[in-house]
Amino acid sequence: MxxxxxxxxxxxxxxxxLRQPVGQSYAAEARAHGLQAQPEALAQAFWEAYEAQSRLFPNYGRGRGLSSQQWWVDVVKQTFRLSGVHEEGVVTLMAENLYHDFCSARxxxxxxxxxxxxxxxxxxxxxxxxxxxxxxxxxxxxxxxxxxxxxxxxxxxxxxxxxxxxxxxxxxxxxxxxxxxxxxxxxxxxxxxxxxxxxxxxxxxxxxxxxxxxxxxxxxxxxxxxxxxxxxxxxxxx
Known part of the structure; x- marks a missing residue:
């Protein structure tokens, strides 16, 4: 032993x-704001944004002047932009909502x-x-x-x-x-x-x-x- x-x-x-793939969660958030975005496109965009952010600011930007909340909000905003959603006010709101949503058992x-x-x-x-x-x-x-x-x-x-x-x-x-x-x-x-x-x-x-x-x-x-x-x-x- x-x-x-x-x-x-x-x-x-x-x-x-995760209860469901990231793309589906992001698509549901977009629908709640009257926007259409495909889960598959969002999933691909998420990984592109996540990997680019991780290269630029490793470990949630710790020691680089970013909070982890700001780090994630930037990833989510870039995910929507890469998927063709450019309404900046709505994009910021969705990003902040999703940051908080992923903090719960939901x-x-x-x-x-x-x-x-x-x-x-x-x-x-x-x-x-x-x-x-x-x-x-x-x-x-x-x-x-x-x-x-x-x-x-x-x-x-x-x-x-x-x-x-x-x-x-x-x-x-x-x-x-x-x-x-x-x-x-x-x-x-x-x-x-x-x-x-x-x-x-x-x-x-x-x-x-x-x-x-x-x-x-x-x-x-x-x-x-x-x-x-x-x-x-x-x-x-x-």
């Missing part, structure tokens, strides 16, 4: 997922098995923390989705000043918990940002992935979680 004291968790697509749902697994891990006495490339809305989102009480700390990339796979965000989590790397494991769905990054600082890693997904990755089978419900059995076997 692995002698673990700390479990850290990714959030998006590990514990929570847009997020808990993944199957997440609540039960977190409860069981707490019952086992693990220190529990979140390590996520998220902005400062995360605490409120976790509270709204009834998951916040499972965690001793929430560490976002905006708070930490470093985004995964930067080793410093994991080192900060270890410091917060007062735990050595070999006594900690990180659970996430991204090979590079979660599994490999945690292992690089000496932590254990568990990669959540569906059967047949990413089989070319060099991950031992005992580190792969087909579902979150498999976690405790793998820790006990380790």
């Amino acid at each position: 692995l002698r673990l004291r700390l479990l850290t968790w990714d959030v998006k697509d590990t514990l929570l997922r 847009n997020w749902e808990v993944l199957p098995g997440a609540s039960e697994t977190l409860s069981r891990c707490c019952q086992h006495g693990f220190c529990m923390g979140v390590v996520s490339n998220f902005d400062n809305r995360l605490e409120n989102i976790l509270t709204q989705c009834s998951l916040r009480h499972h965690f001793d700390f929430i560490l976002t990339s905006e708070d930490a000043g470093f985004a995964k796979p930067d080793r410093r965000i994991f080192e900060k989590a270890l410091h917060l918990a007062g735990v050595a790397p070999e006594q900690a494991a990180h659970v996430g769905d991204d090979y590079t940002r979660d599994y490999r990054a945690a292992r690089a600082v000496g932590m254990h890693g568990f990669l959540l992935q569906a059967a047949g997904q990413g089989e070319e990755l060099e991950v031992p089978p005992e580190h792969i979680l087909p579902t979150l419900s498999h976690l405790l059995a793998l820790i006990e076997k380790g």
